[in-house]
Amino acid sequence: MRADAQRNLDLVLGAAQECFAEGGVDVSVDEVARRAGVGHGTVFRRFPTKEALLDAVLSKELDRMLVFAQAGLAEADPWEGFAAFFRAAAESYAQNRALHEAKERCHELPQMPAIEHAARELVRRAQKAGVLREDLTPDDIGELVPVASRYPDVILDGLRGQPGVRGLRPEAGAGVRR
Amino acid sequence: MRADAQRNLDLVLGAAQECFAEGGVDVSVDEVARRAGVGHGTVFRRFPTKEALLDAVLSKELDRMLVFAQAGLAEADPWEGFAAFFRAAAESYAQNRALHEAKERCHELPQMPAIEHAARELVRRAQKAGVLREDLTPDDIGELVPVASRYPDVILDGLRGQPGVRGLRPEAGAGVRR
DNA sequence: GTTTTAACGGAGTTGTTACTCCGGTTGTGC
DNA sequence: GCACAACCGGAGTAACAACTCCGTTAAAAC
Known part of the structure; x- marks a missing residue:
């Protein structure tokens, strides 16, 4: 070249x-x-095409995301590992409008399976340890990431432990609308 | 006519x-x-213009939103009043893509001051009663509404009471990235 | 320094969308 | 029932974005 x-x-x-x-x-x-x-x-x-250009940019972003996920798995504490990834991913979304707007495009890219696998593992581990509410699937949590880009701690508080654990809302529902 | x-x-x-x-x-x-x-x-x-058409549609939506806010204020319990409005608003966002995409346009519409006033009151009352975390302004909470359209209970759990109240995260930060 | 060959960039094409205009039509006051 | 005004709708315009093409330019091999 x-x-x-x-x-x-x-x-x-x-x-x-x-x-x-x-x-x-x-x-x-x-x-x-x-x-x-x-x-x-x-x-x-x-x-x-413009799409190919966008894919190239998104790919670089997903490479960073995968590093975050693997770093989370390397963390010994299940909650800290999950939360660290969640925060890092939210930060990426906060700094990149295209990531918000091209979510489904991202799912076509080759990095995605590895990221999803690591994320599933993070979620499974945290739920098994009882520090992450169990009425959410990894996919649900994936959808909360962009959402958490500005209020990470509010979302993390909402994800912690079990639904309604504070005893203030005995009627607490599933927490998910499908 | x-x-x-x-x-x-x-x-x-x-x-x-x-x-x-x-x-x-x-x-x-x-x-x-x-x-x-x-x-x-x-x-x-x-x-x-197309914008005028969009404004007309958004206006009707905001009219409904105002009714929800006033109904929340009529509720005696501060948390229930706040949560009822929050859920209703989230529901509206969930069912209307344009509401997501034209957020800043909504702020130009005449209904907005009244809605904001009622929302501020709902937040102030809930925070004074100690059932809503105090590290968030009404504006912050307004930004969480669209976000809560699919996971209302996760977000509401995150908003409840004080940050880190479950004692699991003594290092809990402000919960807001500005 | 010359030749070859790849890369550059802007003029032009195509398709889409917001918006206009006017001939034909249809409701309404008398 | 008639005249007139208001309304209807589609052909046409302007602007913009994605994408193509080819004459010009400049890097690299010798």
């Missing part, structure tokens, strides 16, 4: 990361090209 | 309500007109 091609590829990827994080998936390819300082023809040669 | 004009206005409003609730704000005006069974010219005579 020629030196200028490599340099421009890096510029495009960096610009796309910034644009999609700040403006969400509806930012135009022209805008990305402008920020990268290249023509949009250059963007489309590297990435045949 | 002529009878046919009134009938078509109702059809358009109903169709817009359904379309925006199901498909979000990006549903095209053509799609709304098609569902209403009128030409899109008819839509644009009633509502000069």
Whole structure:
């Protein structure tokens, strides 16, 4: 690969990361090209469609997410391991609008099975230890991550232990609307 | 107003309500007109812009929200009053994609001050009674409403009483990332 | 330094969406 | 029942976004 091609590829990827994080998936390819300082023809040669460009950016984000999940599993305490991953994932969502808006796209990407496997394990371990409410599946908790991006401790308090454990709401329901 | 004009206005409003609730704000005006069974010219005579149409739909939704807030205030128990409003609002968000996507637009609408006033009162009363965590402002709680649309009880458990009250997390932080 | 060859970028195409306009139609006052 | 005004709806416009193409430019091999 020629030196200028490599340099421009890096510029495009960096610009796309910034644009999609700040403006969400509806930012135009022209805008990305402008920020990268290249023509949009250059963007489309590297990435045949806008979707391919978005996938590349999301993939990098998911790589980081997988690292967080594995770090959580390495933690000895079940709650701390789960909470650490949950917070880290929420932080990622908080700093990246595209992650919110392209959730289903993420599920098509190759990193996803590994992340889901690790997340399931984190949840299973915490529930077995009795520190995570059991009326939620890993999928439910996955949906709460983006939600927790601004209020992580409120959500974590809500997830802790068992539903209604504080004894204040004996009529507490399942906690999930399906 | 002529009878046919009134009938078509109702059809358009109903169709817009359904379309925006199901498909979000990006549903095209053509799609709304098609569902209403009128030409899109008819839509644009009633509502000069798509935004005006959206505002009309959101207004009706906010009217319902205000009723919920006032019903919450009429409830004697501070927690039940707060929680009832919170659940009702979450339910509305769960059933209306446009409400999620046009949050800032809602704040421009005339119903908003009254809703905010009632919500502030609900929060203040619950916090004074010690049944709602005090590290959150009414605005914070407002942001949790859409979030709670699928997991109302998880969020309500998280909001109950004081942060970390279960004694499991002495290091519990503020619960809010600003 | 020359030649080759890959990469660049902007003009242009296609498709979509918000919005306008006007000829035809239909409800309503007299 | 008639005239007139209001209303209807679809053809047409403007703007914008994704994507293509090709003449020009510049890197790299010798």
